[in-house]
Amino acid sequence: LLGVVVNITLADGTQLEEFVNTESGISEQVTWAKTQKMRSVPRYSSTSSTSDMDEDSDDNYNLSLNKGQSHEGPIRLADRRITLRANATPDVKNPNGVIIAVGGEDYGMSIYVKDRQVYACVRHGLDDLKWVAKPTPLGSFDIEASLNRSALSLSVNGGSAAQRSDVKLFESSTQDNIDVGQDTGTPAGEYDDSFPFAGDIQDTRILIRE
Numbered sequence: 001l002l003g004v005v006v007n008i009t010l011a012d013g014t015q016l017e018e019f020v021n022t023e024s025g026i027s028e029q030v031t032w033a034k035t036q037k038m039r040s041v042p043r044y045s046s047t048s049s050t051s052d053m054d055e056d057s058d059d060n061y062n063l064s065l066n067k068g069q070s071h072e073g074p075i076r077l078a079d080r081r082i083t084l085r086a087n088a089t090p091d092v093k094n095p096n097g098v099i100i101a102v103g104g105e106d107y108g109m110s111i112y113v114k115d116r117q118v119y120a121c122v123r124h125g126l127d128d129l130k131w132v133a134k135p136t137p138l139g140s141f142d143i144e145a146s147l148n149r150s151a152l153s154l155s156v157n158g159g160s161a162a163q164r165s166d167v168k169l170f171e172s173s174t175q176d177n178i179d180v181g182q183d184t185g186t187p188a189g190e191y192d193d194s195f196p197f198a199g200d201i202q203d204t205r206i207l208i209r210e
Contacts, residue, residue, distance in 0.1 A: 108188025
């Protein structure tokens with residue numbers, strides 16, 4: 001029997017497979033297959049539960065990650081404002097570690113706890129690192145750090161912000177990730193290795209926008 005097989009995909013994702021007999025011209029439907037539609041999702045890795053991650057556009061990020069999750073680079077940082085928010089509860093025995101890290105040692109921003117201080121840090125290369133700090137509160141605390149054209153600022157529990165104005169926005173993208181609870185790439189702050197946070201991290205929000 002001579003013929004050809006024709007595959008047809010409908011708008012709802014249903015795939016039809018037909019056999020057309022070239023001798024008789026008769027078209028015979030031989031199989032029906034329902035195929036699953038593919039959808040685009042942000043690239044991320046997780047060792048925790050599912051995260052809520054939305055990208056407002058091709059140029060902006062609006063992400064919420066759980067502790068242990070990462071949004072894979074490259075990350076568009078050039079000429080963009082950054083806001084990092086979280087609720088953190090440090091471990092009593094080991095209170096140090098990264099809360100949120102964006103980027104790495106080329107271009108990066110990080111909030112972390114070290115030596116009883118909460119830091120917000122921006123890095124433009126290995127030797128250009130600027131930070132502001134506030135004392136670490138007892139127990140759980142809310143933290144917000146922002147980088148814009150005029151300042152790097154850090155507030156804890158909604159209190160007065162620590163600020164410095166000798167900063168600038170980033171000039172390019174970074175190949176490093178966005179991480180919560182550790183820094184999986186090159187360090188975005190003044191610490192070694194991944195500098196994992198042993199405590200709890202909740203209610204994160206990472207905003208990167210023009």
